[in-house]
Amino acid sequence: MFGIGKNIIEGALNTTGDLAGSVIGAGGNIVDRVTNLGGKKIKGKVILMRSNVLDFTEFHSSVLDSFTELLGGGVSLQLISATHASNDSRGKLGNNAFLERWLTSLPPLFAGESVFQVNFTWEDDFGFPGAFFIKNGHTSEFFLKSLTLEDVPGFGTVHFDCNSWVYPSGRYKKDRIFFANKTYLPSETPNPLRKYREEELSTLRGDGTGERKEWDRIYDYDVYNDLSEPGKDARPILGGSQFPYPRRGRTGRPRSRKDSNYETRLSSILGLTIYVPRDENFGHLKLSDFLGFALKSLASNVQPELVNLINLTPGEFDKFQDVHDLYEGGFPVPVDVFRNLTKGFTPPMFQELLRTESDQRFLKFSRPRVVKEDKNAWQTDEEFAREMLAGVNPVMIRRLEEFPPVSKLDPELYGDQNSKIKEEDIKFGLEGLSVEEALNEKRLFILDHHDSLMPFLRKINGTSTKTYATRTILLLKADGTLKPLVIELSLPHPQGDQFGAVSKQYFPAEGGVQKSIWQLAKAYVVVNDAGYHQLISHWLNTHAVQEPFVIATHRHLSVVHPIHKLLVPHYKDTMFINAFARQVLVNGDGLLESTHFQAKYALELSSYIYKDWNFVEQALPADLIKRGVAVQDASAPHGLRLLIEDYPFAVDGLEIWSIIKTWVANYCSLYYKDDEAIQNDVELQSWWKEAREKGHADKKNEAWWPKMQSINDLVESCTIIIWISSALHAAVNFGQYPYGGYIPNRPTISRRFMPEVGSSEYKELESKPEKAFLRTINSQLQTLLGVSLIEILSRHASDEVYLGQRASIEWTSDKAALDAFENFGKQVFEVENRIMERNRDVNLKNRSGPVNMPYTLLLPSSTEGLTGRGIPNSISI
Structure with missing residues (x-):
């Protein structure tokens, strides 16, 4: 023995x-x-x-x-x-x-x-x-x-x-x-604990050398040099003057032999072992019951087998009912292919997708809410416009202040990029107003994807993508809803960028081929919007910009620091999901490149957009004012008057923003009695300096950064960080499947241009409009893969902790802080009740719309699964 x-x-x-x-x-x-x-x-x-x-x-x-x-x-x-x-x-x-x-x-x-x-x-x-x-x-x-x-x-x-x-x-x-x-400020730490506090922070910072191991606890920065292997088709390294970007967590993996500027990538088999500090990794429940293995399986099992299947049995959706069949019967596959698809993974979240082998059906999706009540309401102009206010990307619409719309692109590089829309193009829909009157009454709005896309459009259309840069002008009607007036589709000039854009306008139509053309024009707009949403509104403006704050907090704010205790619940799982995204989602040839129109230029384009990123403007009130959809008004709720009164994201969001800021202000006032206390807090000053100068190194010289010299600076900065981590991410993430699970409503790819009169595509549009529409947007493979992905990304894990909650009730011994947090939780509950009450108000037409889909994305609470509601504390998926 x-x-x-x-x-x-x-x-x-x-x-x-x-x-x-x-x-x-x-x-x-x-x-x-x-x-x-x-x-x-x-x-x-x-x-x-x-x-x-x-x-x-x-x-x-x-x-x-x-x-x-x-x-x-x-x-x-x-x-x-x-x-x-x-x-x-x-x-x-x-x-x-x-x-x-x-x-x-x-x-x-x-x-x-x-x-x-x-x-x-x-x-x-x-x-x-x-x-x-x-x-x-x-x-x-x-x-x-x-x-x-x-x-x-x-x-x-x-x-x-x-x-x-x-x-x-x-x-x-x-x-x-x-x-x-x-809880202690650095200056108030008992002397016997001071060196221990300082040494622990030094340990967490490390020395910036060596490859990090599973058990390490070191937080450090690096550029995005791990998106692809170097070579002819390598993705650019993001981070630096040429391609500015937020920094990510350093792993210290060996550099590539081909090009030492690149970090070697893990094999797909090792996708779940990418280094993040151990406490930033998914917990047992989240990893096993749900997300980690699901994404890994989708990348390593499902994607290649679907490619093989589609290659063996090439097919297309011919009518909208073919897409509906995915929710009613699943996707038919041969038995041997089914075995390969389902081999090696059975996470519970896939049980809803898989059916028995004898049935030979795969990927049986739940019906997205946007087509649950009415299969056809998504096609209406009212729903097309409503989703700009209450959809999955409600952060882009802005007030039109100048007509026709003017481009900010450099004319020496891009020529004349100004809109070619004329007043006579839209006067029919202005309810008797002139354009000048509509502008003065603040009733014209625009969804503008022109300037952000045009510099990349020639390269993007050199891939399998065939799309346009779009502008959509809308009128705020007397009943509070929006009506699209015109869509402008633009392409780079065939003789060169310096010759400006080639633009064409399209208008609403009630019947015939013109109605089909209008439906296609709306599809091109949504393709732009879906791509911008996923790579900018979602990935860049929540996931990527937040990671530097996570790293800086752990490097410079001790666990006993009050601001560490305030912020750390809002960082849960963020570093891991970002690291995993670099492995299988946003990497070269990853799932997002495979399912969105930007293809291999996706992350490069997000770097271009990051050049204009402004931390202060991430505050919801500042964002609404910048977009011209709100004006300051001391007599209005939250000090803002919305120009679109029934703007569900803004109305609900301002309530959430307000209670977060009140909670942060009350909490901070317990530890900082005056501005001098802020200035003398050495950990706080080191944290803020490093978050700016290392975490967002390419933006460090911007004058808009809060100086962190006052209590107001601290409260506003912490409120922005919590808002991004919780409500903003919830608003742009958990509606992906409810709205985009039905791909015709939110296509992410366009494969051919608008058909020309007399062409075979035009004749197809006249005789079989649904077939022509489906041939233009996502292919069968792209649909199956894309819907599978967003079905995973839209789910809540079983161990999720929501806004107003904490994983531990003993996170601090300070009774005053616990009482303030309890009051915050009560306010969150009250906001939820008010949101549900608004959703029952039939006079607020934008809250449910033609699809009868109440706006629930900013309801704070949720259960596990695909709920279309809930505000987790952190960016955890």
């Missing part, structure tokens, strides 16, 4: 390398345990989550951990005094105490909590235990949720909110430290 045990230990040690020293050395702790038997004791309760015993490697480690315990090792904790210092001015250390009953507490079969007792020897002059060291003498990691001390003399209960993975101690250069859930 002992020979077998010896072999298990030796075998495990051979596989764990430098862990050997930590396990063998653990035997020395037997002496500590004996000497700690006497004296006064205080009890502690440790809650942790052990590795899953069904994983063979973790079972192997569990056996070894048992022998480690028998040898006197295990998990030890050592309290640190916050009130009494040792000779080196650091907090006095208590004796080691060990978790008890590890051997008899078996790991759970599924991810769950285990509770352990620990008894600390207590000395009367120890004072307040403000922190503790923990050493993991085992060979496997565990997730430490909390430590609670009971009956601490003079202090009662002391709680440590940990929420961190703890690896075997041999993996760390310094022992892991956790602080009590008290």
Whole structure:
């Protein structure tokens, strides 16, 4: 028996390398345990989550951990005094105490909590235990949720909110430290804890060298040099003067041999092991029940098999009912192809998509809400316009202030790019007004994708894409709805960019081929809008711009800093989903390039748009004013008067923005009594300086950055960060499937230009308009892949935490902060009730529209799954 045990230990040690020293050395702790038997004791309760015993490697480690315990090792904790210092001015250390009953507490079969007792020897002059060291003498990691001390003399209960993975101690250069859930500004930190606080931040910053490993906790910056391998068709490196971009988390992976400016990419098999600091990784529930494996399977299994299937049995959708059949019967595939499609993955979220093999149907989608009540209402002009206010990209429409619309593109490079729309083109729809009168009455609006796309359009149309840069002018009608008046489709001049744009105008029509042409014109507009939405409104303006703030917060704000406690719930999972996106979504030839019209120019185009990004303008009130859809009015709710009163995103969003800002202001006022306190906070100043100068290095010289010299600067900046992470991301993400799951409503690709009179395509448009429409937008393959992707991206995980909630009720010991947060939660609930009340108001026509689809994207709460509502705290998918 002992020979077998010896072999298990030796075998495990051979596989764990430098862990050997930590396990063998653990035997020395037997002496500590004996000497700690006497004296006064205080009890502690440790809650942790052990590795899953069904994983063979973790079972192997569990056996070894048992022998480690028998040898006197295990998990030890050592309290640190916050009130009494040792000779080196650091907090006095208590004796080691060990978790008890590890051997008899078996790991759970599924991810769950285990509770352990620990008894600390207590000395009367120890004072307040403000922190503790923990050493993991085992060979496997565990997730430490909390430590609670009971009956601490003079202090009662002391709680440590940990929420961190703890690896075997041999993996760390310094022992892991956790602080009590008290809150201190740097200048108010008890002297015995100061050096520990500073050293922990130094550990998290690292030294900027080496390849990061799974157990590392280092936060650092890098450019986007990992989107593709170098070579003829390489994607450009994003970050720098030529292609400005927010920075991403550094992995330190080796550089490519072909071009050392590029970082080597992981193979698709390793897509889930890309480095982010361990605590930024998806939790067990999210990774296993849902998102991680689903995206990986879509990229590595479904996409190539669908390509093979479509190549073997080329087909197209011929009528809209063919698309509806995806929701009513699924997609038919041969048995052998079905086996390949479903091989190797069965996450629960795919169970709704997969059917039995005997049935030979695949990708049976749930019916998108936009066609749930009425299969045809999406085609109406009213719904086309309403989705600019209440759809998945409601952040683009702006008031038209000059007619005809004027381009801001450099005429020396691009010639005349101004609109060629004339007053006589639209006067028929102005309800008796002249253009000047409509402008003065602030009733003309525009959805303008011209300037953002035109510089790239020649290159984009050199791929399989065939599309236009679009402008759409709309009138605000007397009943509060919008009516499209004209669509302008523009192409680069065939003789060169310097000759300007070639533009043509299209108008609403009630019947015949002109109605079909108008439907196609609207489709080209939506293709622009869908591509801009996914790569700019969604990816760039939430995911990418937020990552530098995540990194800077962990590098410069201690876990006991009040602003760290305020912001960190809004960073959950963001670094991991971004890292995963660079691996399979936004990378070269990734899922987004495969399903959106920008193709291989997608991320390069987003860099072009980032040049105009402005942090201050991400505040919702500033955004609405900039777009001219609101004006300042002290007598109006939130100090703004909306020019489109029934603008669901803006109305609901302003309520959410207001309560977030009130919560932030109330919270910050607990710790900062005046502007001088802001200026003297060394951690806060370092955080803000680095977020600007390293995280957004290409924008560091912009004058619009808040100076972080006042409480107002702090409140506004934190409110913007929380708004982006929560409500803004929810508004542009979770409606993707409800609106775009039916591809004819939100096509993401156009494959051919508007048909010319007399052409075979034009004759097809006259005789078979649905077929011509479907031949123009996403192909069958692009539809199946695109809908599969957004079905995943639109889901809520089972472990989601929503606005007004916290994962732990003991995130701080400050009662005033807890009371303020409780009040915030009540305000969130009240806003939700008001949104639902507005949705029941039949006079607010833009809230449901012809498709009878109430605007729910800013309802704060949700359940798991595909709900079309809910505001998670963070950008977690």
